[in-house]
Amino acid sequence: xxxxNNLFNDIRYIKGVGPKRALDFNRIGVSSxxxxxxxxxxxxEDRRIIKKISELKPGDRAAIRGEVRLTxxxxxxxxxxxxxxxxxxxxxxIHVSWFNQPYLKNVVKKGSxxxxxGKVNFYRGLRMNSPDYEILTSGDPDMGIVAVYPLSGRLxxxxxxxxxRDQLERYRGKIKEFMPDFIIKNYSIISRVDALIxxxxxxxxxxxxxxxxxxxxxxxxxxxxxxxxxxxxRKFLKQGISHNFTPDTMLDFKNVLPFDxxxxxxxxxxxxxxxxxxxSSMNRLLQGEVGTGKTVVAAYASLLGASGGYQTAIMVxxxxxxxxxxxxxxxxxxxxxxxxxxxxxxxxxxxxREIKRDIAVGEISVVVGTHALLQEDVKFNNLGLVxxxxxxxxxxxxxxxxxxxxxxxxxxxxxxxPIPRTLxxxxxxxxxxxxxxxxxxxxxxxxxxxxGTERRRYVYGFLKELVDSGAQGFxxxxxxxxxxxxxxxxxxxxxxxxxxxxxxxxxLLHGKMDxxxxxxxxxxxxxxxxxxxxxxxxxxxxxxxxDASIIIIExxxxxxxxxxxxxxxxxxxxxxxxxxxxxxxxxxxxxRRRLNAMVNIExxxxxxxxxxxxxxxxxxxxxxxxxxxxxxxxxxxxxxxxLLESIKGEAFELLERDxxxxxxxxxxxxxELRSRFRFL
Numbered sequence: 001x002x003x004x005n006n007l008f009n010d011i012r013y014i015k016g017v018g019p020k021r022a023l024d025f026n027r028i029g030v031s032s033x034x035x036x037x038x039x040x041x042x043x044x045e046d047r048r049i050i051k052k053i054s055e056l057k058p059g060d061r062a063a064i065r066g067e068v069r070l071t072x073x074x075x076x077x078x079x080x081x082x083x084x085x086x087x088x089x090x091x092x093x094i095h096v097s098w099f100n101q102p103y104l105k106n107v108v109k110k111g112s113x114x115x116x117x118g119k120v121n122f123y124r125g126l127r128m129n130s131p132d133y134e135i136l137t138s139g140d141p142d143m144g145i146v147a148v149y150p151l152s153g154r155l156x157x158x159x160x161x162x163x164x165r166d167q168l169e170r171y172r173g174k175i176k177e178f179m180p181d182f183i184i185k186n187y188s189i190i191s192r193v194d195a196l197i198x199x200x201x202x203x204x205x206x207x208x209x210x211x212x213x214x215x216x217x218x219x220x221x222x223x224x225x226x227x228x229x230x231x232x233x234r235k236f237l238k239q240g241i242s243h244n245f246t247p248d249t250m251l252d253f254k255n256v257l258p259f260d261x262x263x264x265x266x267x268x269x270x271x272x273x274x275x276x277x278x279x280s281s282m283n284r285l286l287q288g289e290v291g292t293g294k295t296v297v298a299a300y301a302s303l304l305g306a307s308g309g310y311q312t313a314i315m316v317x318x319x320x321x322x323x324x325x326x327x328x329x330x331x332x333x334x335x336x337x338x339x340x341x342x343x344x345x346x347x348x349x350x351x352x353r354e355i356k357r358d359i360a361v362g363e364i365s366v367v368v369g370t371h372a373l374l375q376e377d378v379k380f381n382n383l384g385l386v387x388x389x390x391x392x393x394x395x396x397x398x399x400x401x402x403x404x405x406x407x408x409x410x411x412x413x414x415x416x417x418p419i420p421r422t423l424x425x426x427x428x429x430x431x432x433x434x435x436x437x438x439x440x441x442x443x444x445x446x447x448x449x450x451x452g453t454e455r456r457r458y459v460y461g462f463l464k465e466l467v468d469s470g471a472q473g474f475x476x477x478x479x480x481x482x483x484x485x486x487x488x489x490x491x492x493x494x495x496x497x498x499x500x501x502x503x504x505x506x507x508l509l510h511g512k513m514d515x516x517x518x519x520x521x522x523x524x525x526x527x528x529x530x531x532x533x534x535x536x537x538x539x540x541x542x543x544x545x546x547d548a549s550i551i552i553i554e555x556x557x558x559x560x561x562x563x564x565x566x567x568x569x570x571x572x573x574x575x576x577x578x579x580x581x582x583x584x585x586x587x588x589x590x591x592r593r594r595l596n597a598m599v600n601i602e603x604x605x606x607x608x609x610x611x612x613x614x615x616x617x618x619x620x621x622x623x624x625x626x627x628x629x630x631x632x633x634x635x636x637x638x639x640x641x642x643l644l645e646s647i648k649g650e651a652f653e654l655l656e657r658d659x660x661x662x663x664x665x666x667x668x669x670x671x672e673l674r675s676r677f678r679f680l
Contacts, residue, residue, distance in 0.1 A: 006033070006171070006174065007032065007033050007034040007037070007171070007174075007175075008032045008033070008034055008675065009032060009033055010022070010031065010032060011025045011026075011030055011031055011032055011033065011035065011036060014033060014036075014163065014167065016159075016163060017163070020153075020154065021153075021154055021155065021159075023153070024152045024153035024154050024155045025152075025155065027152040027153065028149075028150045028151070028152050028155075033167060033171070034675075036163070036164060036167065037164070037167070037168070037171075037175075037196050037200075038196075038215070039149060039150075039160075039164075040199070040212075040215075041147035041148055041149050041199070041200070042148050042149060042150055043148050044145050044146065044147055044148065044202065044205075044208060045063050045115075045117055045145070045146045045148055046063075046144075046145050046205075047063060047065075047115070047144060047145070047146055048144060048145070049063070050063055050064060050065050050115075051063065051064055052064075052089060052091040052092070053066065053087075053088075053089050053091050053092040053093060053094050053126065054091035054092040055091075056094070056120045056126055057120065058120055058121055058122040058126075059119070059120065060119070060120040061117075061118065061119050061120070062117070062118075062120060063115060063116070063117045064087070064089060064094070064115070064116050064117075065089060065113070065114070065115050065116075065136075066087040066088050066089035066090075066093075066094075066113075066114060066116075067087065067088055067089070067111065067112070067113060067114070068085050068086070068087055068108055068109065068110055068111060068112040068114055069085075069086045069087065069088045069093065069110065070085065070086040070110065071083070071084065071085045071086075071105065071108065071109065071110055072084045072085075073102055073105050076099075080099060080100055081099075081100060081101070081102040082097055082098070082099055083097070083098045083101055083102060083104040083105060083108070084096065084097050084098075085108055087114060087116060092126070094116075094120075094125075094126045094127060094128060095124075095125055095126065095127040095128075096116065096127065096128050096129075096131060097127065097128075097129050097130070098129075098130050099129075099130060107135065108133065108135065112135050113135070113136040113137075114133055114134065114135055114136065115133065115134045115136060116128060116131045116132070116133050117131055117132040117133075117148070118130070118131025118132060119131075132148060132157075134156070134157050134158060135158075144203075145202050145203070145204065145205070145208070146161070147161065147164075147199075147200055147201075147202075149161075161200075164200045164201075165200070165201060168196065168197055168200065168201070172193055172197065175192060175193045175196065176192075176668060177191055177192050177193075177668070178192070178668035178669050178671070178672040179192070179218060179221070179669075180654070180665070180666070180669070183221070183650060187217065189213065189214045189217050189218075190210050190211070190214050191214075192214070192218070194210075194211070194214075195210070195211040195214035195215050196211070196215075197211075198210065198211035199211040199212065199215065217647070220644065220647050221647050221650070221651055222672065222673060222676055222677075224647055224648045224650075224651035224652070225651045225654070225655070225669065225673055226673060226676070226677045227651075228651055228652050228655040229655065229660075229661075229673065232655060232659045232660070239279060239408065240278065240279055240280045240281035240282070240408050240410065241276075241281070241308075241310065241384050241408065241409065241410060242276075242277060242278065242279050243276040243277060243304050243305060243307070243308045243310065243384065243410075244307060244308035244309075245273075245276075245303075245304045245307035245308060246307070249273075249303065249304065249307060250269060250270075250273070250300075252336075253300055253303060253332075256332075256335040256336075257296070257332070261293075261296070262292075262293065262436070262438045262439075263438070264288075264292070264435075264436040264437060264438050265293050265296060265297060265436060267434075268286060268297055268434045268436060269297060269300050271284070271432075271434055272284065272297070272300070272301050272304070272412070272434075273304065275410065275432070276301070276304050276305070276385075276410055281408050281409070281410055281411065282385075282410035282411060282412065282432075283410075283411050283431050283432065284411070284412050284413075284431060284432045284433070284434060285413050285414075285415070285419075285431040285432070285433045285434070286412060286413070286414045286415075286433075286434045286435075286436070287414075287415050287416075287417075287418055287419055287433065287434070287435050287436075288414075288416065288435065288436030288437070289416055289418060289437075289439075289569060289604045290416045290566065290569030290570070291439045291569065291572075292436040292437065292438065292439050293436065293439070294389075294414045294416070294436065295325060295328045295329065295332075296328075296332060297412075297414070297436075298314060298325075298329065298387050298389070298412070298414065299328070299329050299332035299333055300332075301385060301387065301410075301412055302314070302329065302333065302338070302365075302366045302385065302387070303332075303333060303336060303338065304385075305365075305366075305384045305385040305410070306333075306336070306338045306365040306366065308384070309382060310365075310382050310383070310384025310385060310409075311359070311362065311364070311365055311366070311367070311380050311381060311382055311383045311384060311385075311406075312365065312366045312367070312383075312384070312385040312386075312387060313367055313369070313373055313380065313383060313385070313386050313387070313402060313405070314329070314366065314367070314368045314369070314387040314388075314389065315369060315370070315371075315373050315374075315386070315387070315388050315389065315394070315402055316368065316369075316370060316389040316390065317370065317389070317390050317393035317394070318370065318511075319344045319345065319346055319370055319515055319518065319519075320518060320519075320522055321389070321390075322342060322344050322368055322369055322370050323342070323344075323519060323522070324522075324544060325368050325389065326340065326341075326342040326368040329366060329368055333366060338365050338366060339358075339363055339364050339365050339366070340364065340365070340366045340367070340368070341355050341358060341359065341364040341366070341367045341368070342355070342367070342368050342369065343355050343356070343359070343367055343368070343369035343370075343372045343373055343378070344369055344370045344372050344515070345370060345371070345372050345515070346514075346515025346516065347372075355367070356377060356378055356379075359378060359379065359380055359381070360379040360380070360381060361381055362381030362382060371394075371398070373402055374398055374401050374402060378405070379405070380405050380406055382406075383405050383406025383407075383409050384406060384409050384410065385409055385410045385411075385412070386399075386402050386403050386406070386409050386410070386411050386412070387412045387413070387414065388402070388411075388412075388413045388414070389413075389414045389415075390414070390415055390416065390417075399413075413431075416566060416569065417562050417565075417566060417604075417608065418435075418604040418605040418607070418608045419433075419608060445572070445577070445578070445602075446568055446571060446572040446578045446579065446580050446602065447577065447578065447579050447580070448568065448579075448580040448581075448582070448598055448599050448602070449579070449580070449581050449582065449599065450556070450582045450584065450595045450596070450598070450599050451581055451582065451583055451584075452583075452584075452585055453583055453584070453585050456583060459552060459581055459583065460497070460500050462550075462579075462581075463475075463501070463532065463550060463552065464500065464501060466549060466550050466579075467501060467505060467531045467532060470547075471531075471547065471548075471549045471550060471576075472525070472528065472530075472531055472532070472533075472545060472547045472548045472549065473531070473532050473533075473548055473549065473550035473551060473552070473571070474532070474533050474534075474535060474548060474550070474551040474552070474567075474570055474571070475493055475497060475532060475533070475534045475535070475551075475552045475554065476535055476536065476537065476551065476552070476553045476554060476567055477489055477490045477493050477534070477535075477536060477554045477555070478536070478537075478554070478555050478558045478559065479536070488554050488555060490508060490510050490534050490535065490536055491508070493534055493554060494506065494508045494534040497532060497534060501531065501532060505530065505531040505532060506530070506531065506532045506533075506534060507521050507524065507525065507530045507532075507533055507534070508521075508533075508534050508535070509521050509522070509533055509534070509535040509536075510535060510536045511536060521533070525545060526544075526545050528547065537559075537563065537567065545570075547576075548570060548571045549571055549572065549576050549577065549578045549579065550571060550578065550579045550580075550581070551567060551568060551570055551571045551579075551580050551581070552581045552583060553567055553580070553581070553582050553583065553584075554583050555583070555584060556582035556583060556584040556595060556598075557584040557585070557586035557587070557588075557591035557592075557594065557595060558591075559594075560594070560611065561594045561597055561598065561607060561610060561611040562607065562608060562611050564582070564594065564598050565598070565604055565607045567580075568580040568598070580598070582595055582598060582599075593610075594611075597610045597611075654666070661673070
């Protein structure tokens with residue numbers, strides 16, 4: 001265990017780091033020496049191929065080396081600092097600009113020997129905007145293949161490279177293998193120590209690929225083991241709740257509904273019945289796009305729990321959604337005399353104290369709430385079911401806190417963000433997954449257009465036509481207030497639309513507003529007293545207005561693809577034509593791919609697959625919260641689903657032979673598993 005202890009030493013205690021640089025390392029996900037070794041470079045520069053400036057063409061992405069001849073710090077029209085330099089390599093010169101980095105005047109100095117890497121543009125000559133840079137000094141290593149890392153604060157490429165090189169040299173003899181021999185042989189993967197060395201100090205491109213493959217493979221294998229171990233613990237160690245309800249409960253529930261269940265809804269309800277009758281704890285993920293009727297599923301599961309005397313906690317990410325869910329759940333459950341409560345942060349003191357008392361003594365059977373449910377003084381009398389809506393909005397620890405308020409309660413999580421099969425197999429393999437695709441009102445078509453901002457007045461004119469005919473709509477902006485990135489904000493757009501449509505037809509909604517004001521505005525909008533709601537993404541999860549038929553998303557290139565699709569789901573809830581207009585002037589290829597995907601793809605599952613292709617793993621569904629999962633791992637899984645299935649099979653077969661990894665040959669695996677996933 002000595003090796004594990006050393007590798008998990010806090011990064012700040014490594015020679016040369018200290019507390020200030022440790023904070024910078026923490027911001028890029030490095031808290032220990034182990035994290036440093038597993039820090040994937042963003043890319044590599046082959047400095048054996050340094051281009052001459054005279055050979056550069058606009059559009060090239062290249063590395064150049066030269067001398068800084070001139071420097072200048074100036075201000076933009078918005079008073080933002082711009083640091084400029086002219087770099088000459090003897091063949092020609094290039095103009096370089098960095099934005100909002102005035103400190104570079106103390107780093108990039110006249111006479112410096114500098115390496116630059118970036119995209120070449122042309123404006124009154126060749127130029128690079130905000131390229132990666134490195135100041136070279138005597139004694140730097142030779143110009144081979146160089147790793148380029150994510151940076152933060154005081155960190156520099158040179159510092160990280162030297163730190164990694166020194167620590168790998170020091171620990172290479174202590175980095176032990178943990179993957180089983182038969183896995184290494186059958187899948188032709190290189191050793192752990194060779195992978196880490198070649199990840200950071202590659203000799204050629206081929207060794208980089210082998211290193212990434214090994215580390216991505218082990219990532220997926222360990223996740224599958226962790227998933228399998230959680231299943232083992234539920235099967236062997238944890239006794240769940242077997243809920244008590246009659247066979248007629250479903251019929252009684254259907255009889256009080258003001259609509260018919262879809263086939264998909266009824267199929268999911270039957271599976272949840274089976275889960276809740278079982279002695280094993282339910283651990284189910286329900287995925288269905290906006291409008292597919294997940295709330296009625298939550299209500300029925302709550303009814304099953306209450307039938308046997310158990311309480312249900314339903315946690316949602318926003319107060320607006322909590323209010324809405326509470327009203328719907330109340331409608332569904334009131335015919336059964338089941339007491340339902342609402343617990344959010346904006347309650348008055350007396351109401352807050354009263355509902356907590358009622359929860360504690362068991363007078364409230366179903367409580368809908370926000371993060372307020374996690375407060376230490378929220379005690380349940382007999383919590384038997386936890387439902388989390390939009391689970392990726394909550395951290396692993398938050399969900400665990402809520403579950404610990406009961407004794408092995410059943411767990412149902414719901415998401416309106418469809419999950420790609422790759423992620424389902426890789427990340428959510430310990431959960432049973434149900435999917436609702438059909439909507440109660442049948443197929444819907446949302447016409448989606450991407451429009452440049454120069455046509456904003458035409459878009460406003462179209463909005464006015466719809467509003468004049470009685471329609472309602474949303475205008476979504478990425479910012480509440482002015483910011484240095486020059487994005488338009490809700491205050492600015494609100495003033496603009498009030499002038500264009502009339503002050504009585506437009507309202508403003510954002511997260512910083514008082515809870516009562518938000519509730520009043522949402523109620524007025526739902527009653528049709530307001531035609532257009534100008535908002536931030538606070539509407540992403542929760543405002544259900546059937547008459548809303550248009551959503552305009554400002555600076556749409558700044559939103560993620562899954563988030564754009566979620567926002568689009570706010571309209572088209574009824575049978576009328578619906579429109580989603582993306583106002584954007586994207587500056588990157590990735591942003592253009594997102595917008596094109598929105599225009600061309602309406603199915604949420606295809607959108608989620610495209611999102612995974614574009615972003616790798618990123619923050620999709622909050623997967624960073626699940627452990628050591630890298631973009632490379634998910635890319636490997638995405639590109640080869642057969643391999644993913646094979647890895648999962650190997651991990652589960654291993655656990656069938658040795659459920660708790662107690663055999664001496666598997667002890668290194670068990671130690672590695674505990675070090676990666678502290679919940680095991």
